[in-house]
Amino acid sequence: MKNMQEPWERPIGIFDSGVGGLTVVKEIMKLLPFEAIIYFGDTARVPYGTKSKETITRFAMEDAAFLLKKNVKAIVVACNSVSSNSLEYLKSSFDIPIIGVIEPGALYACKKTRNKKIGITGTAATIESGAYEYSIREICPEAVVYSKSCPLFVPLAEEGWIEKESTFFIARDYLQELLDKDIDTLLLGCTHYPILKQVIQKVVGKGIFLIDSAYFTSIALKELLEENNLLRKSTAIIEPLFFLSDIPRRFSEIGERFLGKRIKKISVVDVTKQT
C-alpha cells in the first residue's frame, strides 16, 4: 500500500478486554475517518474488571504486544480496567504513544460539573484503582469524587437487557448512594456502560450529566497524533481490521450494538501463543 511504511501511514491499534472498546472505535472512526484501525478484543478472557491488577497487567501486555507486531503507530487502551491499573506499565514497556480512557473522561467531567461533586461508576478493578479520583484531583483539586463499582452492568449490557424493569432496579440499587451525595455529573467509567445510558439516565434523573469517555478519548487521540506528527496523510479509506481471541455467542448482535454497524470480517487469534 502506498506510503504504508511512513510512520503516519501505519494503523492505530485499539484494544479492550472484549467488545466494549468498539464504542471507542466508533467515535475514532467518526472523528478520524482516514485512519487505519486494528482492533483486538480479548473475548476469550473477558471480563478483566473482576480480576487482579497483576492478571490485568499480564493480559494487557500480551494484547499490546500483539498490536505492536501489526506495526501500529499508537495504541488506544479502550478499556477502563486496563487504563486504570496498567497504563503506566504499558507506557514504560513500549516505545510508541499510548493513551487510555481515564484522563479524557476525567477532563471532561471536570469541565461539566458545576457543584464539583462527581460520581464515578466502573468495574471493581477500575474503582479500586482510584485512577479516576487521582486524575480528577490533578485537574480540579476542589472536586469531591464519589465512586461505586457496578459489576452487574457489564453482563446486563452484554445480555442486551436495555429496557427491562430488572435493569432499572439494579441501577437504582447501585446508584442511590451516589445520588444521596448530590452529584451533578456521573462518569460512566466502563466502555460497556453507554449501552445502558438510557436506563441510567432514568434512574439518576435529567439533572445529572452523564459522561461517556469514548468521544473524549477520540479527541485526545487526535491531539496525540497531531503532536507526534502521526495523523495519516492519505485520504483513501481503509476498512478496520478486527481480531478477537474468541468468537463469543451472539457476537454479531452484541458487536453491532457497540460499533453501531456490521462487522464484516473478524480473525481469531491466540495472543498467549506469540513467539
Add this chain to the structure above:
Amino acid sequence: MKNMQEPWERPIGIFDSGVGGLTVVKEIMKLLPFEAIIYFGDTARVPYGTKSKETITRFAMEDAAFLLKKNVKAIVVACNSVSSNSLEYLKSSFDIPIIGVIEPGALYACKKTRNKKIGITGTAATIESGAYEYSIREICPEAVVYSKSCPLFVPLAEEGWIEKESTFFIARDYLQELLDKDIDTLLLGCTHYPILKQVIQKVVGKGIFLIDSAYFTSIALKELLEENNLLRKSTAIIEPLFFLSDIPRRFSEIGERFLGKRIKKISVVDVTKQT
C-alpha cells in the same frame, strides 16, 4: 507419603472455570473424606459459559493437562459448560477416568420428576450444547425437557446478591417460561446457581423440585473410583490443594461461600505456560 505411588493413593483432580466448582469439592469432601483433592479454578479466564465451544475445549484441555502433571488418578469436570461441550474430547485425550456433572444431574432429575416435565437452566454454552436433553432422553425417553439459559445468574451469585429484590425479578424474568410449561423438576445446570437456590425456589414455588448436581456428582465419583479400584485406602486426612489462575477480588469471601469453609492456602498458576 506412605503408598503415595499406589494408584489409589493418588489425588483426585477437580477443575472448573472459576470458583463454582468448589460446591462440588464440598460434596466430595463430605462423601469421600479420605481422598486427596487437587482443585484448579481458571479464575483468570472465567466465565467459560459465554464463550465458544472451541475456546471452552482449548481451555479445558489446558486445565486437565495441569492436573495430569499433578499425578491425579481421576478428573472431575466440575463445570457444566465444559462437561456439556468438551467431555468426550477430554475423555478421548487422556488415559484416566474422567467424569462431568451432566449425567449425574440428568439421572437424578429423571428419578425425581413425576410428570416427566423437566426444566433445565444453565449458561448459554451449556444450554446451546443440548447435553442435558440428550442425557435425560437416554435415561428417560418419555421425558419432555424445557431449557433456558440464565447468563445473569453467575454474576449475581458472584456479586452475592442473594436476597435482593432485583435478583428475584431477574429470576422471574428467566424462569416464567419454564413455569408456563408445567415443569415439576428444575435442574440447576451451573455450579454457581445453588448459591441462588433460595430465591429460585421462591420464584418457582415449593411444588417444584430443584436439582443441584454437586451431590450426585460426588456419588457418581465414588462409584467410578470403586469400579476402577481407585478408592484411597489410607485414612490419614490430607488437606486439599487449591490452584487458581488469578486471585480475584473478594476471593476469600466468595470462595468461602461456595466451599462452605475457609480456604487455607492457594497457589496461583498460569496453565497456558506449561511446557
